[in-house]
Amino acid sequence: MSVSDIERLDAAVARLAADDSVLRLSETEAERRSGYQADTERMIMNMGPQHPSTHGVLRLVLELEGELIVRSKPVIGYLHTGMEKTGEVLTYVQGPTNVTRMDYASPLFNELVFSLATETLLGIEVPERAQWIRMLMCEVNRLSSHLLFMATNGMDLGAVSMMLYGWREREELLRFFEKVTGLRMNHNYIRPGGVAADLPDGWRDDLRSILDALPDRLDEFDTLMSGQPIWQDRLQGVGVITAEEAIALGATGPILRSTGFAWDLRRDQPYLRYDEVDFDVIVGTHGDSFDRYAIRLGEIHESMRILRQILDRMPTGDYRIQDKKVTPPPRARIDESMEALIHHFKIFTEGFKVPEGEVYVAVESPRGELGCYLVSDGGPKPYRMHIRGPSFVNLQTLPHLMRNSLIADTVAIVSSVDPIMGEVDR
Amino acid sequence: MFAIDPLLESVDGSAVLIVLLKVVVAFAALMIAVMAMVWFERKVVARMQNRLGPNVAGPFGILQTLADGVKLFFKEDLLPREADRPVFRLAPYLSLVPAFLVFVVVPLGGDFSNDRHGVVSWFGKETLVQVADPHIGILFVLAMSSMAVYGVMLAGWSSGSKYPLLGSVRAAAQMISYEAALGLSLLAVLLNSGSLSTNEIVSGQSGWNWNLWATGVVPFIVFFIAATAELNRPPFDLVEAEQELVGGFHTEYSSLRFALFFLAEFMNTITMSAVIVTLFLGGPNGPSFGPGWLQAILPTVWFLAKLLVFLFVFVWLRGTLPRLRYDQLMDLGWKLLIPLALGWFLLLAAFKIGQDEGWNRAVVGVVGTVVILLGALLISMAVGTARARRAAVEVEA
Numbered sequence: 001m002s003v004s005d006i007e008r009l010d011a012a013v014a015r016l017a018a019d020d021s022v023l024r025l026s027e028t029e030a031e032r033r034s035g036y037q038a039d040t041e042r043m044i045m046n047m048g049p050q051h052p053s054t055h056g057v058l059r060l061v062l063e064l065e066g067e068l069i070v071r072s073k074p075v076i077g078y079l080h081t082g083m084e085k086t087g088e089v090l091t092y093v094q095g096p097t098n099v100t101r102m103d104y105a106s107p108l109f110n111e112l113v114f115s116l117a118t119e120t121l122l123g124i125e126v127p128e129r130a131q132w133i134r135m136l137m138c139e140v141n142r143l144s145s146h147l148l149f150m151a152t153n154g155m156d157l158g159a160v161s162m163m164l165y166g167w168r169e170r171e172e173l174l175r176f177f178e179k180v181t182g183l184r185m186n187h188n189y190i191r192p193g194g195v196a197a198d199l200p201d202g203w204r205d206d207l208r209s210i211l212d213a214l215p216d217r218l219d220e221f222d223t224l225m226s227g228q229p230i231w232q233d234r235l236q237g238v239g240v241i242t243a244e245e246a247i248a249l250g251a252t253g254p255i256l257r258s259t260g261f262a263w264d265l266r267r268d269q270p271y272l273r274y275d276e277v278d279f280d281v282i283v284g285t286h287g288d289s290f291d292r293y294a295i296r297l298g299e300i301h302e303s304m305r306i307l308r309q310i311l312d313r314m315p316t317g318d319y320r321i322q323d324k325k326v327t328p329p330p331r332a333r334i335d336e337s338m339e340a341l342i343h344h345f346k347i348f349t350e351g352f353k354v355p356e357g358e359v360y361v362a363v364e365s366p367r368g369e370l371g372c373y374l375v376s377d378g379g380p381k382p383y384r385m386h387i388r389g390p391s392f393v394n395l396q397t398l399p400h401l402m403r404n405s406l407i408a409d410t411v412a413i414v415s416s417v418d419p420i421m422g423e424v425d426r
Numbered sequence: 427m428f429a430i431d432p433l434l435e436s437v438d439g440s441a442v443l444i445v446l447l448k449v450v451v452a453f454a455a456l457m458i459a460v461m462a463m464v465w466f467e468r469k470v471v472a473r474m475q476n477r478l479g480p481n482v483a484g485p486f487g488i489l490q491t492l493a494d495g496v497k498l499f500f501k502e503d504l505l506p507r508e509a510d511r512p513v514f515r516l517a518p519y520l521s522l523v524p525a526f527l528v529f530v531v532v533p534l535g536g537d538f539s540n541d542r543h544g545v546v547s548w549f550g551k552e553t554l555v556q557v558a559d560p561h562i563g564i565l566f567v568l569a570m571s572s573m574a575v576y577g578v579m580l581a582g583w584s585s586g587s588k589y590p591l592l593g594s595v596r597a598a599a600q601m602i603s604y605e606a607a608l609g610l611s612l613l614a615v616l617l618n619s620g621s622l623s624t625n626e627i628v629s630g631q632s633g634w635n636w637n638l639w640a641t642g643v644v645p646f647i648v649f650f651i652a653a654t655a656e657l658n659r660p661p662f663d664l665v666e667a668e669q670e671l672v673g674g675f676h677t678e679y680s681s682l683r684f685a686l687f688f689l690a691e692f693m694n695t696i697t698m699s700a701v702i703v704t705l706f707l708g709g710p711n712g713p714s715f716g717p718g719w720l721q722a723i724l725p726t727v728w729f730l731a732k733l734l735v736f737l738f739v740f741v742w743l744r745g746t747l748p749r750l751r752y753d754q755l756m757d758l759g760w761k762l763l764i765p766l767a768l769g770w771f772l773l774l775a776a777f778k779i780g781q782d783e784g785w786n787r788a789v790v791g792v793v794g795t796v797v798i799l800l801g802a803l804l805i806s807m808a809v810g811t812a813r814a815r816r817a818a819v820e821v822e823a
Contacts, residue, residue, distance in 0.1 A: 043588065045588050052669055053670070067595075067752060154748070156669050157669070157749060158660060158661065158663070158669060159746075159749075160744075160745075161471075161474060161475045161745050164476055164477060165475070168476055224746070225748075228747070228748065230661060230747055230748050230750055230754075231748050233750070233751070233754050234748060234749075234751055406751060406752055407592065407671070408664075408670050408749075408751045408752060409751070410670075411669050411670050
């Protein structure tokens with residue numbers, strides 16, 4: 001990064017601070033001033049936490065001039081579950097069960113980032129097949145997450161049919177998940193040391209049939225949405241942000257890429273085996289809601305491209321590391337070996353000890369940079385677990401994106417930021 | 427020259443009975459049609475969206491509407507504390523009654539060929555297959571559809587809540603602007619038929635001489651779009667806009683009052699489709715064949731078939747299009763539909779005068795088109811200037 005880059009960033013920070021788009025009011029004050037304000041001719045209105053299009057329980061306090069939004073403030077905390085704190089009382093073995101519930105639309109990424117962090121602390125490398133299985137599952141999850149976005153984005157803009165089409169496609173992927181992991185969501189499939197189980201028989205056929213069916217369906221989405229003039233009018237030029245502003249606000253994922261800044265951790269900080277597969281990082285040019293929609297549509301295509309390569313290159317071998325201290329022994333061994341019984345007992349009661357240290361690992365979730373910061377004091381439970389949720393950070397951009405837009409745009413913008421409140425509140 | 431219901435030429439006991447019968451039958455038919463329409467819409471939209479739709483209450487779920495109605499009937503009727511009570515209570519009726527009244531001027535059947543003006547003979551009395559045929563039929567339709575705005579607007583305003591308020595502001599602006607486009611596109615039809623009476627309009631379209639092509643399709647398209655907006659149907663359902671305004675004007679309504687709005691909405695859809703069929707598609711006009719009893723009911727069958735096409739199109743639009751934004755809606759109405767309808771009307775008027783005065787049609791056509799294009803250019807320049815000025819202001823700010 002050169003000096004001029006830093007200067008541009010500083011300018012963006014100054015611009016963001018000066019644009020007066022954030023409503024700096026306490027909730028009590030907002031309540032007191034709720035309703036029409038004769039002196040400013042403005043009205044404070046709450047959108048959410050109970051509202052059809054705030055994606056769960058996001059609350060937006062909007063200051064309106066007619067239907068025009070002057071200032072706004074996202075209020076979070078309505079889905080606070082204390083999962084980060086819970087992480088400190090659960091062992092590393094139990095960890096994935098906990099973190100998988102954060103970003104419930106892409107649970108496997110949560111498990112992945114937690115497992116990668118634990119493995120880095122342990123200093124172990126999982127077997128080749130486990131790496132590829134993880135990659136496979138994550139890309140399928142990216143598909144399902146982006147399809148969910150397609151569905152909700154369509155619904156938020158009034159194209160209700162799109163909601164059902166998106167869900168129909170996602171359903172097939174969830175069926176695949178169910179076959180592999182046993183569950184449709186909250187899988188607890190990726191665990192420190194590998195994955196919970198090997199891929200089931202016939203997984204290739206299942207995946208192939210999905211990959212064969214999807215492109216046609218995506219073309220239908222294209223016809224129904226992308227080429228539709230009303231759709232374009234609703235999204236183009238709505239919620240515009242520049243690359244510098246996005247970086248200054250810490251936004252990642254499709255929001256950052258929509259500005260033309262090609263930043264994808266899969267390519268820029270490769271993890272798993274992403275450096276061995278071919279894919280393009282999709283970027284936009286305008287930084288508006290339409291670009292964010294188009295990027296996700298493009299990423300579905302790229303994920304399918306990755307999946308086809310995985311299909312061809314899936315290696316054989318172990319699906320979890322053969323380290324007795326980390327991986328529980330197979331059930332049959334417990335009856336035969338005293339040592340196996342002890343390991344089984346220790347792993348499922350006390351868990352395994354992790355060397356002292358701290359680590360930050362980040363992966364590219366469908367929503368952006370998903371990071372896990374773990375501090376270990378040498379015990380079997382993390383001393384501190386922090387998740388950098390991309391939804392949480394991306395929410396910061398909302399007041400700036402929504403400045404001087406209409407209420408209808410709010411819905412389009414919130415939808416294009418695609419926050420998952422479970423991850424925001426943790 | 428105006429068609430007056432021959433029944434009313436000599437009023438006696440049986441004539442009164444026939445009028446009463448017509449009112450009751452029209453009322454019942456409309457109620458049943460609304461029930462069927464709700465079912466039809468849900469079923470068709472469900473099929474478009476890969477769902478089954480209602481399929482539990484009755485065969486094919488046909489009684490679903492009834493079940494929903496009964497459920498709503500037994501729900502608690504909530505009155506918000508901040509609401510303006512009398513207005514809040516009045517609003518649903520203001521929205522429902524006009525929807526009913528529009529239906530009375532729609533000719534539902536009768537033979538219109540060979541200058542018969544749709545006169546049928548019931549119980550030895552000659553009459554028309556429509557509840558009333560006032561001379562100002564179409565103005566009555568416009569008046570009633572304007573009245574319906576009050577229901578929506580007052581409902582939102584009297585709720586004492588912010589989302590309904592925004593909904594009612596949208597309703598007022600939207601319905602008033604599209605009323606203009608609606609009226610202007612209608613002028614083309616009136617020019618063609620030379621009468622405001624619905625019966626006369628339909629009579630003028632007998633023998634495939636439908637206004638749809640007689641007025642050159644454009645007024646039909648404008649009227650259809652404006653009607654969709656007037657009905658608050660997708661993609662113009664900004665007034666309700668569930669994803670933005672929760673429920674819009676009826677957010678605070680529950681129980682039977684909500685059901686009334688719901689009924690009014692579907693009733694409006696049916697009556698507006700009926701009006702479109704009457705104005706542009708020749709109403710009950712259609713080929714006649716077969717034995718006498720078949721000839722008697724065929725016009726009504728044609729009418730219903732045409733009606734069904736529009737009802738399906740309305741559902742189809744809902745299943746396909748995203749919702750417009752408020753400012754885009756206004757742009758479409760004021761900058762496209764109104765100038766288009768007005769321009770087309772002027773062109774048609776020029777042809778009409780040319781015909782009367784015996785001018786050369788080609789010359790009238792060329793001159794008219796040039797003038798209209800010039801007007802379009804001026805309008806687009808005005809719009810462009812306004813846009814540039816607004817952009818300049820935004821840059822300064």
